[in-house]
Amino acid sequence: RAKESGRTSMIFDRQMHQEIVEAINLEADLRAALERDELLLHYQPIVDVQSGRIEGFEALVRWDHPDRGLVPPVRFIPLAEETGLILPLGRYVISEACRQMRDWQLAMPEAANLSVSVNVSCRQFVKDGLVDHVAGVLAETGLAPACLKLEITESVLMHDAQHTAGELNRLKALGVKIAIDDFGTGYSSLSYLRQLPIDHLKIDRSFISGDDCNGESQEIVKSIIALARSLGLTVIAEGVEHQDQLDKLRFADCDKAQGFMFSRPVDKDAALNLLREAVNG
């Protein structure tokens, strides 16, 4: 028995060692990637449920690694958050997304009112400079503040509630919109919804694609929409993959939807094509 557990722990150590080495390599790589412009954004359309029109895009970061290929965010965002690299990474994402959206707006009159949604991590709020950076990017690109939406998770609100509330109010004063991402998966206290300047709730994918037979998810979706209505917030459903899911959302009076049914996240050229197709019917 002792021998066995000894062996397990040796294997475990070796595996842990490998994971640590891998993490260190990845961190050094990510640091270099920021300098070598290996990060890029993909865009996924957000569609009006009633009209089917594209209302905006969510910007999702990708890492075009010379050996590893296109690395998805789950592989490096947690590391970026741990190491603080999320600060320069986050600044890149905000400025690139705003610049790109402004380009599209200028290129096509039909795109004039489109918005771009950007994910913002906890660390970006904790460290100062987010609001000033956003203000600077808006001034530089000429993007209307209301065309920028920042997506934050409930964990951001819980981290340093007072400081975050202050930052959100400053963003609100700029005219930027705030969405709560992955709504329904976080903390149960909802009092913050009344106190903070929030514009949108994004219903987590798990409630949309969850194929539960007793219809519990469907009930949760309905409650979230009712809650949003009573607070004057707009609701976006994420992870919509099938027509029947969209039908249910339309029936439940959900405002917007996003998911593979409309398009996977695509690079900027393909996103522009989606816009052109939408215009030309």
Ligand code: C2E
């Ligand atoms: P998220 O903010 O919840 O983004 C939605 C994720 O769901 C995206 O994964 C998207 O590709 C995926 N998705 C969209 N529609 C569907 C669908 O119909 N079915 C399924 N199964 N999945 C769908 P992605 O791009 O891999 O991003 C994963 C997460 O990484 C994001 O989740 C977000 O938390 C984080 N992330 C991405 N870009 C950034 C960024 O620029 N900054 C920060 N801080 N986090 C980011």
Ligand code: CA
């Ligand atoms: Ca998001």
Ligand code: CA
């Ligand atoms: Ca989400």
Ligand code: CA
């Ligand atoms: Ca998510």
